[in-house]
Amino acid sequence: MPSEVHPYPFTGRQLPCLVGGEFVRQGRTFENINPVNGAAVCTVTEADDALVERAVQAARAALRGPWARLSMPERCALLRKVAQCIEQRFAEFVSAEIADTGKTLQQASSLDIPRGAANFRAYADFALARGSECFEMGTPDGRGALNYSVHKPVGVVAIIAPWNLPFLLMTWKVAPALACGNAVVAKPSEETPSSAALLAEVMQEAGVPPGVFNLVHGFGAGSTGEALVRHPDVNAIAFTGESATGAAIMRSAADSVKALSFELGGKNAAVVFADADFETAVSGTMRSVFSNCGQVCLCSERVYVERPIFERFVEALSARARALKIGGPYEGADLGPLISRAHREKVLSYYRLAREEHGEIVCGGGVPAFGDERDRGAFIEPTIVRGLAEGSRCVKEEIFGPVCHVAPFDSEEQAVQLANDTRYGLAAAVWTSNLQRAHRVARQLEVGIAWVNDWYLRDLRTPFGGVKLSGIGREGGAHSLGFFSEPMNICVKL
Ligand code: NAD
Numbered sequence: 001m002p003s004e005v006h007p008y009p010f011t012g013r014q015l016p017c018l019v020g021g022e023f024v025r026q027g028r029t030f031e032n033i034n035p036v037n038g039a040a041v042c043t044v045t046e047a048d049d050a051l052v053e054r055a056v057q058a059a060r061a062a063l064r065g066p067w068a069r070l071s072m073p074e075r076c077a078l079l080r081k082v083a084q085c086i087e088q089r090f091a092e093f094v095s096a097e098i099a100d101t102g103k104t105l106q107q108a109s110s111l112d113i114p115r116g117a118a119n120f121r122a123y124a125d126f127a128l129a130r131g132s133e134c135f136e137m138g139t140p141d142g143r144g145a146l147n148y149s150v151h152k153p154v155g156v157v158a159i160i161a162p163w164n165l166p167f168l169l170m171t172w173k174v175a176p177a178l179a180c181g182n183a184v185v186a187k188p189s190e191e192t193p194s195s196a197a198l199l200a201e202v203m204q205e206a207g208v209p210p211g212v213f214n215l216v217h218g219f220g221a222g223s224t225g226e227a228l229v230r231h232p233d234v235n236a237i238a239f240t241g242e243s244a245t246g247a248a249i250m251r252s253a254a255d256s257v258k259a260l261s262f263e264l265g266g267k268n269a270a271v272v273f274a275d276a277d278f279e280t281a282v283s284g285t286m287r288s289v290f291s292n293c294g295q296v297c298l299c300s301e302r303v304y305v306e307r308p309i310f311e312r313f314v315e316a317l318s319a320r321a322r323a324l325k326i327g328g329p330y331e332g333a334d335l336g337p338l339i340s341r342a343h344r345e346k347v348l349s350y351y352r353l354a355r356e357e358h359g360e361i362v363c364g365g366g367v368p369a370f371g372d373e374r375d376r377g378a379f380i381e382p383t384i385v386r387g388l389a390e391g392s393r394c395v396k397e398e399i400f401g402p403v404c405h406v407a408p409f410d411s412e413e414q415a416v417q418l419a420n421d422t423r424y425g426l427a428a429a430v431w432t433s434n435l436q437r438a439h440r441v442a443r444q445l446e447v448g449i450a451w452v453n454d455w456y457l458r459d460l461r462t463p464f465g466g467v468k469l470s471g472i473g474r475e476g477g478a479h480s481l482g483f484f485s486e487p488m489n490i491c492v493k494l
Contacts, residue, residue: 005330006091008041008099008194015044015193017051017217018200020058021210024051030219032193035102035337036328038376044193047216052185052227055214059156059183060233062211067183076124079179081206083120086113089198096194097167098329102337102377103292105329112168116195119171122460126477127179132487139493146492151485153181154259155235158228160220160249161196162241163189163339164295164400170196173238173261176480178212185214185234187225189241191339193217221248232256238483239263240297242398243424243469261483262472263297263465265398266426269419270300270455271409271441274308276431280453282316285404288429288455289317290324290382293335294402297470298427298449298456301399303406304418310408314386317406318363321382326368328377337378338401344378347401350394351383359388359405390421398424412441420446425467429455448474 015032016023029043047055070078086093093113098105103112135147157177161170166188177184188196196215203213218224229237229252236259239249243264253260270288272281288300305313327333338344344367351365364383369375382402388395395405409415419428427449432438442450448466451457458464461477473483 005105006095008095009092009198010042010096010194013042015042015197015217017045017047017055018203018213018215019051019055020061020214021204023200026051030190032100032191033340034099035340035378037373038341041099041194044190044217046218047224047227049227052216052224052231055185055216056156056228056231056233058211058214059185062183062209063153063155065209065211067209067212068181070181072127072181075179075181076128078206078208079120079124079175082202082208083117083124085202085206086117086120086199089202093167093195093198096198097192100166100192100194101163101339102329104333104336106332107292108329112165113195116167116171118460119168119175123175123179123480126176126461126481130478130481144494146494147489148492149487149489151180151481152488153183154484154486155182156233157182157184157484158231158234158237159184159186160225160229160237160239160241161186161188163191164292164297166192167195167199169240170199172475173240173480174199174213176475177238177484178208180481180484182236182484183212183214185216185228187216187218187228190217190219220245226252229253229258230255234258236483237261246471259483260472261475263475264426264469264471265400265424266297266299266466266470267302267396267398267422267424268298268300268427268429268447269302269304269422269445270429271415271419271431272303272305272309272313273412273415273430273432273434273437274306275433276453277433278309278313278316281431282313282320284429284431284453284455285317286320289404290321290335290402291456293338293380294382295339295400296456300429300455301404302395302419302422303404304409304415305406306415307408307410310406314362314384314406318384321384322363324382326379326381328374335382335402338380339378341378343400344380347380347399347403350397350399350401350403354385354388354394354405357388357392357394359385359392359394362386362406364403390418396422412437416441416444420444423469426470427451427466
C-alpha cells in the first residue's frame with residue numbers, strides 16, 4: 001500500500017446514523033461489501049421508521065433553533081468551514097469512498113472527494129452572490145408600493161443519493177440545501193454509506209448546529225428511503241438515482257405534495273462526425289464510455305459514427321478498450337469493479353442479451369480472471385457491441401456498465417434523429433470540427449446537457465439535469481438555490 005493511502009476509517013466499527021447531533025447505533029444492521037474482493041467493509045445501522053421519525057423531527061426543531069437566526073453570510077462561512085474540514089480529512093474520505101466502491105485512487109482523489117469539498121465552497125459563493133427581485137408599482141392614490149422578494153428555506157429536505165459518485169452527488173445537494181437555510185435528512189445508497197458517515201462527523205466538527213444535518217442509512221423501498229420520502233413533515237425531496245425509483249418516490253410523495261428535484265437515468269449518445277479530430281474523438285469517447293467503469297449517469301452507451309470513418313473508429317476504440325487495465329483501486333488500473341456482484345449480474349445479462357439480439361461483441365463481453373481474491377469481486381470486461389437493431393433492448397435500456405453500442409450514420413439529420421430516439425434525455429457528446437454544425441446539432445438534441453468536443457466538463461453554475469425520463473428540474477448555481485428556497489413577495493405601500 002503506498003504511504004499516502006489512509007486506512008479505512010471505520011474498521012471494526014458499526015456505522016452510525018446521525019440524528020439531532022447524536023450518533024445512533026441501534027437495532028438492525030446490514031453489511032457493507034467491498035466490490036474488489038467481496039469482503040465485508042463494516043456493518044451499518046439501518047434506520048427504522050422510528051429513527052427516521054426522530055431525524056425528521058430533529059430537522060424540524062433545528063429550523064426553529066439557532067440555525068434559523070444565522071445570517072446568510074454566517075451560514076456561508078459554516079459551509080466554507082465544512083469544505084475545510086473535508087480537506088483536512090481528505091485521505092480518509094478517499095479511502096472511505098474507495099472501500100465502498102472499489103473506484104480507482106486516481107478518480108477518488110482527483111474527482112469525487114475534491115468535488116465534494118468544492119460543492120460547499122461553490123454554494124457558499126452562489127448564495128452570497130444571489131440578489132432578489134424588486135418591483136415598484138403605481139397605486140390609485142399616487143403613493144405607490146414597493147414589492148421585493150426574500151428567499152426563505154423550504155423546510156425539511158430529504159436528500160437521497162445513489163452509489164456511483166456517492167460523495168460528489170450527496171454534497172451537490174446538501175451544500176445548496178444548507179446554503180438556503182434548510183434542515184436536511186440525508187440517505188446515502190446502502191452500497192456506499194462510508195463517505196456520508198464521515199461527512200456527518202465533519203458537520204459536527206465544523207459546528208453545524210444539531211439537527212441541521214441528519215444522516216440515516218438503509219435501503220429504499222420498504223425501508224429507510226421509503227419512510228423518509230413518505231414522511232408528511234418532509235417538505236421537499238432531492239433525489240438522484242434510477243428513473244423507476246424516481247417514479248416510486250413520486251408516488252410516495254404525492255399525498256403530501258412535496259417539491260421534487262429528480263436527476264435520473266440516461267441512455268446518452270455520442271455523435272462523431274467524419275470531420276472531427278479523430279484522436280480527440282476516440283479518447284473523448286473512451287472517457288465517456290468507460291469512466292468509473294461506465295457507472296456515470298452521463299456516460300455514452302450509444303456511439304453513432306459517420307460512415308466514412310466508422311470502421312476505423314470502431315477499430316481504434318476497441319483497440320483502446322482491449323488495452324484498458326482492469327484492477328483494484330491502488331493498482332494504477334484504468335477500470336475498477338462494478339459496484340456489486342448483483343449489479344454485475346445485471347450488466348452481464350445485457351452482454352448476453354446483446355448476443356441474443358444478434359449483436360456482434362467487438363471486444364469484451366465477459367468477466368476477467370485474476371487468479372486471486374479479485375475473482376470474488378465485481379469486475380467485468382469493457383465491452384463494445386455493434387450490429388444491433390435500433391429498437392433492440394440493449395440500445396433502448398440503461399445498462400450502467402462499461403459498454404456501448406456503435407452504429408454508423410449517413411447524414412446530420414439522421415444522427416440527430418438517432419440520438420433523440422430514446423425515452424431518456426440527460427446528456428450527449430458531439431464531436432466535429434465544423435463550428436456551424438456543432439451549434440446546429442447541439443441545439444437540436446433533446447437533452448439537458450450537450451458537450452461539443454469534450455465530455456463531463458463542468459461549470460457548477462450551469463443548469464444540470466435531464467429531460468424526458470432523465471429527470472425533473474435542474475441543479476447547479478441559481479437552479480439549485482431556486483429549488484431549495486421559497487421565494488416570498490413583500491409588498492410595502494409607500
Ligand atoms: P437507485 O435508484 O437504485 O437508488 C438511489 C437511491 O434511492 C438509493 O439511496 C436507494 O436506497 C434509494 N431508493 C431506492 N428505492 C427507493 C424508494 N422506493 N424510496 C426512497 N428511496 C429509494 O439508483 P442507484 O442504482 O443507486 O444509482 C444508479 C442510477 O442513478 C442510474 O440509473 C443512474 O443513471 C442514475 N444517476 C443519475 C444521475 C443524474 O444526475 N441524472 C447521477 C448519478 C446516477
